[in-house]
Amino acid sequence: MRLEQALRSGRHLSTADPTEAELLIVNTCGFIDASKDESISVIRDLDSSRRKGQQLYVVGCLTEIAEAEVRATIPNVDATFGAEQWDAVAASVGPASANFDIPQPEFTNIKQPSAYLKISDGCDRPCTFCIIPTIKGAMHSDTVSRLIAEAKAHARDGTRELVLVAQDSTAYGEDQGDREGLATLLEQLSEAVPDLPWIRLMYAYPGRVTRLLAETMARLPNVVPYLDMPLQHASPSVLRRMKRPTVNKSRESINHIRKAIPDVVLRSTFIVGFPGETDSEFEELLTFIEEQRFDHIGAFTYSAQKGTPAATLLEQVPEAVKIERYGRLMELAQSISHDQNREMIGQEMKVLVESAEPTTSADGSPVVIGRTYRDAPEVDGLAFVKGEFKPGSMVDVRVEGALPYDLLCSPLDFHKP
Ligand code: SF4
The missing domain is CATH 2.40.50.140 (Nucleic acid-binding proteins)
Incomplete structure (x- = not known):
């Protein structure tokens, strides 16, 4: 959305149909191998199908960390920009020659049932597998007034669901010295867009779902009883190597949210095959998942990210073992999800x-x-x-x-x- 705003100020309009565009921009992700592969595949597809004269820009995290690789793989890309360099992209494109005025809504006029609201960017956490703090830098919260204005613009446009995202949403306000900033923000957003029925919270950090945050979520009528809290693992020793919060911190956050909202829908994400992960550490993860019965689970096989401490750990798990563990975890996740869905029948x-x-x-x-x-x-x-x-x-x-x-x-x- 920030990129669209920057381009609109040069009187450029976006289109959902790539064949209509003069400029194709791919905003990439380089967090894990799967997202890298997906980004590369989209760039390749657009490159091979673009017509003569259509420009192709690649922007975002992947070009920040692997620009040479992107250029070597797809040499015809016209320009690359790192993460968040929206103004530089707009400056490179220049103003449109079109001799007409483009309405300049404060944020967007794209009609969409669901929209993301990015409340902060960057991350200060020390997770040893993650390159994001290096790419994005320190966490910085967006202002409440700007977020409210953006939420209102979405509500005016007919959006029915706002999905709050960040690298770590529960850190919101910490850079301003407010450790309960997210609870306050939810309260203000809920009040600012009372007719927007669903406000959803993603990417909470274990240990940072406080009692106040859980109780605030429970109280606000348009905050949905849903929480996404990526835990990454549940074995104490793996969590130590990952430099992630302890499993007790995870349990504490889960207890807060389940006490405040007994039927809350919980989503989490896990990494399998982290360096040195033994069979018994993996079994600890499965036991934890069975015990907690998360409604939704996402999983990744670990992929070493250059520049992260975990990439230098010697005991990398063989690919075949990672894949086998991923299969077992997803089989369990699927059976729990199916059970939870069956319980919905008749509701x-x-x-x-x-x-x-x-x-x-x-x-x-x-x-x-x-x-x-x-x-x-x-x-x-x-x-x-x-x-x-x-x-x-x-x-x-x-x-x-x-x-x-x-x-x-x-x-x-x-x-x-
Ligand atoms: S909290 Fe998330 S974004 Fe931040 S370092 Fe850890 S995994 Fe990366």
């Missing part, structure tokens, strides 16, 4: 419709795709709803079926004449 809830057009079910009837509050965009499951509804609609449904990650739903009035 009534709201679905936020996201699909632009209905698709068709096996019997040929129309179906739209959306999510309940239990699922975050892009990382969790989906809800399939019978009928035709516009994107951004909040449909009252009854859950009628459960897939491992997704829900099958009917609108409440679906069977009425």
Whole structure:
């Protein structure tokens, strides 16, 4: 969004259709090998399909840490920029020659059911596997007034869900000396956009979900009972090597949020195959997952990031072992997710419709795709709803079926004449 704002000030407009664009910009991620591969594959695809005269820029974390690699892999890229260099990108593009005025909304006029709100950037944590603090630098919080203005702009545009993101959302305000800054921000956002029904919190840090934060989330009507808290591991010795908070800190945060919101939906992320991870350390992780029964789990196999302390550890786990452990962890995660979804059958809830057009079910009837509050965009499951509804609609449904990650739903009035 910041990039779009910078380009708009030069009277450039964005388009969702790459074939219409004069300039293609790929904002990359270099956090782990999978995101690097995905970034490279998108750049390759755009490069091979672009028409003559269409420029291709690559920006973001990957070019920050591996510009030479990007250029060697895709030599035709026209320009590269590091993370957050939005003004430099806009300056390089220059003003548009178009002889017309482009409306300059304060933030955006893109209609979208769900939008991300980045509340801070950078990270001060010492995780030994992570290159982000090196790329992004120290954590800096955005101002409450700017975030409220952005949230209001989204609400005006019809956005129904705001997803709060950061490298570490629970650090919000710490750079200003306020260790409960996130609770205050949630309170102010909730009040500023009372008609925006879902505010969702991602990327909490274990040990930093305080009682006050949990109770604030429980109290605010438009903050959804959902929390994403990447834990990365649960074996005390692996967490020590990762320089992550102890498993007791994780339990403390989970207890705070479950006490304040007993039916909270919890998502977490884990790394398997961290250097030196033994069979028994991996079993400790599985036991912890079984015990906590997270609603959603994401997992990665460890990939060494050049420039991080963990990359120099000698006992790298063989790839085949990582893959086998990943498979076992995801099998467990899937069975828990399926059980949780089965428990939803018969419940009534709201679905936020996201699909632009209905698709068709096996019997040929129309179906739209959306999510309940239990699922975050892009990382969790989906809800399939019978009928035709516009994107951004909040449909009252009854859950009628459960897939491992997704829900099958009917609108409440679906069977009425
Ligand atoms: S908290 Fe997250 S972003 Fe920060 S260093 Fe650890 S893994 Fe990286």
